[in-house]
Amino acid sequence: MTQQTELDFSGRPGANVSAPxxxxxxxxxxxxxxxxxxxxxxxxxxxxxxxxxxxxxDVDGGPKRFTKTYLRHLxxxxxxxxxxxxxxxxxxxxxxxxxxxxxxxxxLKAANGIMDRRKKLLYFFHHGRAVDDRKDxxxxxxxxxxxxxGS
Numbered sequence: 001m002t003q004q005t006e007l008d009f010s011g012r013p014g015a016n017v018s019a020p021x022x023x024x025x026x027x028x029x030x031x032x033x034x035x036x037x038x039x040x041x042x043x044x045x046x047x048x049x050x051x052x053x054x055x056x057x058d059v060d061g062g063p064k065r066f067t068k069t070y071l072r073h074l075x076x077x078x079x080x081x082x083x084x085x086x087x088x089x090x091x092x093x094x095x096x097x098x099x100x101x102x103x104x105x106x107x108l109k110a111a112n113g114i115m116d117r118r119k120k121l122l123y124f125f126h127h128g129r130a131v132d133d134r135k136d137x138x139x140x141x142x143x144x145x146x147x148x149x150g151s
Contacts, residue, residue, distance in 0.1 A: 026077070029065075033074045034081050034091065041094040043087035046071050 032053070037044065046068045053066050075082040075089060083090045083103045092100065120131045 026074075029070075030074050030077050033071065033089075034078055037082060037089055037091035038093060041091065043085075043090045045088040049089065 033049070036049065036052070049071060050066050050068070071089065072084070075084050081092050083092050083095050083099055085099075085103060085106065090099065092103075095103075123131050
């Protein structure tokens with residue numbers, strides 16, 4: 001039999017969340033996180049999420065397992081079902097078009113930053129100096145798909 005626990009999100013609509021008696025698996029934690037956000041339908045800070053999961057639900061490993069870093073991993077593993085931002089976390093299903101577009105733009109900006117860093121790392125690997133250290137001012141023409149020295 002599954003134990004059900006009520007969560008109070010200080011007036012936030014739909015605050016009831018059920019948790020299995022033993023939530024020990026990562027997939028169970030992802031589902032718990034998604035359910036919590038889906039029922040809240042509003043932005044919730046990571047501190048509030050951790051407080052409610054640890055202090056109101058009897059979740060195995062509570063405070064040691066549920067950290068801000070762990071929540072980020074859960075959100076990433078939720079396959080698009082969770083929005084994240086400065087306001088905290090929110091179920092994508094409850095998000096506005098603007099919130100979803102903002103999240104998508106932030107993810108694209110982060111991806112572009114990672115790709116830029118990758119290009120500079122490979123440039124340094126192949127040329128032994130940082131991109132900004134080039135003396136002749138030439139544009140970088142390094143092949144983006146190279147991943148081995150001498151390729």
